[in-house]
Amino acid sequence: MSEWTEIVDYFRGRSMWMLHYCTGCGAIELPPTMTSRWDMERFGITPMATPRQADILLITGYLAIKTLKRVIYTYEQMQPPKWVLGFGSCTINGGIYWDSYNVIERLDKYIPVDIYIAGCMPRPEAILDSFVKLKEMVQNGEAKGYEKYVKNYEWYKANQDKVLKRTKPVLERIEKVTKIG
Amino acid sequence: MVIVEFLIKLSQGFGIGALALATGLLFGGIARKIMARIQRRYGPPFTQNFMDLFKLLSKGSVSHGWAFDLGLVAGFVPMLAALMFLPIGPFTLFPSDSSLIMIVYLMMMAYLGMAMGVLASGNPNSAIGMSRALMLMAGYEVPFAAVIFSIYFFSKTGYLTQIVAMQSGGFMNWNIVKMPLGFLAVEIVLQGMLGEKPFDQAIAPAEIASGPMVELGGKYLGFGMIQHSVALFLETGIIVDLFLGGAPNFWIFIAKQFVLYFVVVLVDAILPRLRVHEATSFFWKLPLFLGILQAVIVIIQGGVLNV
Numbered sequence: 001m002s003e004w005t006e007i008v009d010y011f012r013g014r015s016m017w018m019l020h021y022c023t024g025c026g027a028i029e030l031p032p033t034m035t036s037r038w039d040m041e042r043f044g045i046t047p048m049a050t051p052r053q054a055d056i057l058l059i060t061g062y063l064a065i066k067t068l069k070r071v072i073y074t075y076e077q078m079q080p081p082k083w084v085l086g087f088g089s090c091t092i093n094g095g096i097y098w099d100s101y102n103v104i105e106r107l108d109k110y111i112p113v114d115i116y117i118a119g120c121m122p123r124p125e126a127i128l129d130s131f132v133k134l135k136e137m138v139q140n141g142e143a144k145g146y147e148k149y150v151k152n153y154e155w156y157k158a159n160q161d162k163v164l165k166r167t168k169p170v171l172e173r174i175e176k177v178t179k180i181g
Numbered sequence: 182m183v184i185v186e187f188l189i190k191l192s193q194g195f196g197i198g199a200l201a202l203a204t205g206l207l208f209g210g211i212a213r214k215i216m217a218r219i220q221r222r223y224g225p226p227f228t229q230n231f232m233d234l235f236k237l238l239s240k241g242s243v244s245h246g247w248a249f250d251l252g253l254v255a256g257f258v259p260m261l262a263a264l265m266f267l268p269i270g271p272f273t274l275f276p277s278d279s280s281l282i283m284i285v286y287l288m289m290m291a292y293l294g295m296a297m298g299v300l301a302s303g304n305p306n307s308a309i310g311m312s313r314a315l316m317l318m319a320g321y322e323v324p325f326a327a328v329i330f331s332i333y334f335f336s337k338t339g340y341l342t343q344i345v346a347m348q349s350g351g352f353m354n355w356n357i358v359k360m361p362l363g364f365l366a367v368e369i370v371l372q373g374m375l376g377e378k379p380f381d382q383a384i385a386p387a388e389i390a391s392g393p394m395v396e397l398g399g400k401y402l403g404f405g406m407i408q409h410s411v412a413l414f415l416e417t418g419i420i421v422d423l424f425l426g427g428a429p430n431f432w433i434f435i436a437k438q439f440v441l442y443f444v445v446v447l448v449d450a451i452l453p454r455l456r457v458h459e460a461t462s463f464f465w466k467l468p469l470f471l472g473i474l475q476a477v478i479v480i481i482q483g484g485v486l487n488v
Contacts, residue, residue, distance in 0.1 A: 008239045015229065015236040039222040041213070044229055049391040052243070052398030055236075079241040079399045 005141070012055070012081060013139035015044045016131070019054035019078070021071055024061020026088050026121060033124040043131055051077040056134070062090035062097045063104050065163050072160060075111050080146045083138070085130055086113045089120045096120075109159045112145035193274055198261050198411070200269075204435055205410025206230040211439075212446045219450045234406055242399030245302040249396075252298020253404050256291050260411045263287035267418050268342050270431040281339040284419055285329060288412075292318060295393065295408070302396035310392020313457045314376075314383035320464030321373040321380075327472030328363045328370070331479045332423055335360065341419075345427030355426040363475035364424045366468040368444065373464060374416050375442075377449035382457040417441045 020030055033040050034047060048054045051074045063071060075084065086107045089095040094105035107113050114137065117130045137143040149156060210227040217224025244250055266273070266280040266287075277283060296315060299307045335356070336344045348354050357364045373380040384392045397405050417438040421427065425441075428434035455463065 008235075011232050011235045012239065015232040017233075036221045039217070039224070041217060041225050042223045044225055044232060047386075049386040050395050050398075052396055053391070053394065053402055055240075079243065081240065 009139050009141050013135040016055045016083075016135070016138075017046055017048040017053055018056040018058055019048055019051055019074070020058040020060065021074060022060045023063060023067050024088070024090060026060025026090075029087075029121055029124055029127065030058075030060070033127050038124040038128060040128060040131060043128075043135065045131055051075075052079065054078055055081065056083050056085060058085045058087055059091055059107065060087040062095060063107065065102050065104065068104055068110060068160075069164055072111060081138075081143075082146050083114045083134060083143050084111055084145060085134065086116045087127070088122060089118060092116050092118060104163060110156060110163075112148045112156075114143045114145045190274065194261075194265060197264055197269065197274060200431075201264055201411050201414035202407055204438075205413040206234060206406075208413055208439065208442055209410060212442070215443075215446050216450055219447075230406075230410075234403055237403030237406065238400055240399035240403075242401050244401075245396060248301035249298050249401075252294055252296070252301055253397075253401060253408075255294025256298055257294075257404060257408045257411070259287040259291040259294060260408060260415060263291075263415055264411065266341070267415065268345055268422055268427060269418065270428045270434045272431075273342055276340075276342055278338070278340045280341045281329065281332070281344070281423075284341075284415070285325075288415065289318070289322070291408070291412070299393040299396070304396045306389045306391075306395040307393050309389050310383050310385075310395070314393065316457055316461055317373055317376075317380060317382060317464075320461035321370045321468070324366050324464060324468035324472040325370045327469060327476055328367050331360060331363050331472070331476045332356070334476070334483060335479050341422050345422050348426035352426075355424065357424045360424070360475050360479065362471045362478070366471040366475065367420055367424065368441070369468045369471075370464070371416060371420060371441065372445055372448060373460070375413060375445060377445050379448075379452040379455045380460050381449075381454055382460060385454060413442070414438070 020027070022030065030047075032038055045056070051057075055078075057071075057075055057078060059071060075082070084107075086092065090097060090103075091107040091113070094100070094103060097103040098105060104110065115130050115134055117126050119126055134143060207227070207230070210225070210230040213229060214224045214227050263284045265275050266277055266283050268280075273280075292314065296311045299311055332344065333339060336347055338344065344356075348356055352358065376383055384394060389395075394402060394405055418434070420441055421434060421437045425437045428437060
């Protein structure tokens, strides 16, 4: 059985399809990574169009609370095994938005991140390096973020709710305001 | 004895299916490598498609109801059934005297089954993609029918093995020499059948999020990949039998198939995507004109002049 798992992990590492969620300026580093200059397809990594088809979720840049909600939807639509790469310092500690009122600081409080790519911006070499690192981790059976998410779902859910449901209704006593006359 | 014969046929059927799948995946992998070299990239290894398929089949997947499951099976089984009538080199599993019309019919059935499956997912992108695919099909089936008519009239039979036998004995007997215009029309039609650029409206990744495949994930997407690979084998195979004189053995057969597919890949590498109504009206202009011209020439040659 363990040999079979090893074979499966080997092929999973050799063929990873990527969904990139580009909210910030990080999107500009991806076209050179995909095309002729750095050519990530030689590692078997191809951009995909929908979360159903993807194995890697690459999140570039900052996440406002509004986009965090979409990222969580997207992550939960993906099929296991799935991995998350946090790209740039915005996903690590908020980056230049560290004191913003509507931007989250640490991504791995809300969804499990397998690898962070530090930098502002990380160059395509850094992205390729993280892909190779992820491939090694997958082939050694170390990248198990998606299992962590299922196991600790209450913790992640509580963190998500803390930011997504922190706004109160603007009109506190709504029946008093809407009453006519 | 009947049971033994049945078991032999069954295992041969499975063998042909596996062979078609492996060939289709290999062609796809080589095409990715060629495309990479055209774009001055290194490209993935040519076995990449096998690894992708293995990974997809080992992934988790989510269904969208019984019509979704059934539709994918209905999209795959007619392709396999059509393979059973196709002369692959010297070998045909079920020789039938109407195999040409059978294959053309089953190929269309496969796309309708696929349409049923992906529309059951309820995603608007897959509905748009499938409507584009069916509209494109209405485009390329018409010139294809004209070419099939020419072949019928010329060979006086729909028995593919006999059509292959009539082309034996050298290059000059091949239908590509006797019906060059028809071959040209069918090569353009092949581009549309395989959904390569400029006719990839149905799976436009950056536009409608890969169209019919938008809700396919994991094992379902793997099934879609299997279907595409078998379709690639079938659609190039039938043109080899019709125009390139079949083949004495399997290796020459896939070499001829690859030549056809290579042209498709090169065209795919340099052309952008047309809009779907432009593509359909293109199919009703140039390839249909070529097909009808070929039919007229064949009728004049065979019916009037009796050459």
